[in-house]
Amino acid sequence: MALTIGGLAWFVATTAGAAPDPARGEYVFHMSGCASCHTAEGGAFLAGGRRLMTPFGAFLVPNITPDRATGIGGWSEADLVRAMTEGVSPTGGHYYPSFPYTSYTRMRRSDIADLKAYLDTVPAVRNAVGPHEMGFPFSVRLGNFFWKLLFFSPGEFVPDPAHDDEWNRGAYLVNGPGHCGECHTPRNILGGLDRDRALAGATLPEGDGGKVPSLRGLDWSVEDFVWAFETGLLPDGDALGSSMADVITENTSKLTAGDRRAIAVYLKSLPKPAAD
Amino acid sequence: MRISFNRRAGFIAACTALAFGLGAVGAIAQDVVQQRKDLMKSYGAAMKVIGDAVKAGGTLDAAAIADKAAIVRNNATKIVALFPAGSTSAGALPAIWEKPDEFKDWAMKLGTAAAALDQAARDNKLGDGKALVGAVGGTCVGCHKVFQKPAS
Numbered sequence: 001m002a003l004t005i006g007g008l009a010w011f012v013a014t015t016a017g018a019a020p021d022p023a024r025g026e027y028v029f030h031m032s033g034c035a036s037c038h039t040a041e042g043g044a045f046l047a048g049g050r051r052l053m054t055p056f057g058a059f060l061v062p063n064i065t066p067d068r069a070t071g072i073g074g075w076s077e078a079d080l081v082r083a084m085t086e087g088v089s090p091t092g093g094h095y096y097p098s099f100p101y102t103s104y105t106r107m108r109r110s111d112i113a114d115l116k117a118y119l120d121t122v123p124a125v126r127n128a129v130g131p132h133e134m135g136f137p138f139s140v141r142l143g144n145f146f147w148k149l150l151f152f153s154p155g156e157f158v159p160d161p162a163h164d165d166e167w168n169r170g171a172y173l174v175n176g177p178g179h180c181g182e183c184h185t186p187r188n189i190l191g192g193l194d195r196d197r198a199l200a201g202a203t204l205p206e207g208d209g210g211k212v213p214s215l216r217g218l219d220w221s222v223e224d225f226v227w228a229f230e231t232g233l234l235p236d237g238d239a240l241g242s243s244m245a246d247v248i249t250e251n252t253s254k255l256t257a258g259d260r261r262a263i264a265v266y267l268k269s270l271p272k273p274a275a276d
Numbered sequence: 277m278r279i280s281f282n283r284r285a286g287f288i289a290a291c292t293a294l295a296f297g298l299g300a301v302g303a304i305a306q307d308v309v310q311q312r313k314d315l316m317k318s319y320g321a322a323m324k325v326i327g328d329a330v331k332a333g334g335t336l337d338a339a340a341i342a343d344k345a346a347i348v349r350n351n352a353t354k355i356v357a358l359f360p361a362g363s364t365s366a367g368a369l370p371a372i373w374e375k376p377d378e379f380k381d382w383a384m385k386l387g388t389a390a391a392a393l394d395q396a397a398r399d400n401k402l403g404d405g406k407a408l409v410g411a412v413g414g415t416c417v418g419c420h421k422v423f424q425k426p427a428s
């Protein structure tokens with residue numbers, strides 16, 4: 001335990017105020033689950049093209065390889081920070097919240113800088129992805145501006161001094177880069193997240209609308225959470241699947257044991273939401 | 277008249293046989309769905325015992341782990357035959373019947389991973405067990421991703 005906290009303190013200390021580093025950025029990449037959407041099934045790494053089918057229309061996930069013509073090779077670090085924390089493109093367009101900037105806005109700016117350094121190192125792939133296929137009125141991109149006024153609260157994660165570093169690290173990973181709430185928190189009719197019922201279970205916003213379980217008030221030990229993040233196996237011996245399969249294999253299993261534990265400690269602390 | 281009666285009797289007999297036949301096929305389909313659920317549960321029950329042991333840490337009971345790993349190893353590929361054409365069920369995606377080779381491949385991977393765990397346990401080379409059990413879990417997750425329909 002002391003070792004875990006020590007490791008965590010070391011990790012935090014070494015990531016603060018240093019020059020952007022692609023190796024750390026690769027770790028941030030695993031924290032952030034970018035590949036789940038930006039790599040299409042059978043497609044080139046991060047070259048986009050996956051279709052996210054939602055009640056609002058089909059979102060075509062963009063290419064985020066460093067290809068200058070069809071990817072984000074022309075972006076500066078500030079462009080990526082702005083996209084991820086404000087939901088605004090380099091040309092000033094407002095992104096649809098299918099891109100989870102609503103969560104990424106909580107990320108440390110140094111983490112995003114590291115992520116940019118890593119993304120610059122992946123192979124550039126020329127793959128032009130077409131525009132989203134949205135019906136009216138959702139096709140009007142300016143609507144995202146108003147959507148943000150209603151449902152977007154920008155701002156970096158602020159640690160809660162009432163809790164220790166481990167809990168705060170978990171809260172950061174879950175609510176920032178991990179963007180767990182984008183699927184586990186219910187949405188209102190306009191797709192805004194119902195923050196009062198954060199992580200209380202929802203309907204999958206994409207695909208066939210499967211049920212996403214609550215992460216609050218689970219009768220799981222910290223070890224049960226850690227085990228599930230590491231192996232995909234649940235306390236009853238069943239295994240995760242669906243969209244959570246990639247989260248396990250591409251994200252949580254690639255985190256440090258300390259980070260898995262921090263997420264577990266944070267989730268374990270969340271009470272059941274008040275009955276409604 | 278006699279011929280016609282025989283024809284009618286034959287027709288009725290054929291219908292009766294067909295009805296019983298369809299009933300039997302239906303019963304078999306039901307049976308096979310129950311059998312595969314039971315088989316999946318047997319994997320899960322074994323993985324729970326193994327998972328609980330590894331989660332608890334400390335010295336692992338290698339014999340108990342080998343015992344459970346052997347259940348998964350010996351039964352891993354039996355799952356394939358329990359998804360005959362047309363035996364749809366709520367938790368199964370059509371991909372099972374569209375990509376039978378991939379489904380079979382996952383079943384074989386499960387068997388291989390469980391065999392490695394079993395062998396390591398019998399050789400007393402489990403270590404903390406996490407990597408070996410994680411490899412088995414990885415095949416469960418990988419297969420569920422493609423072939424299991426999420427709860428709705």
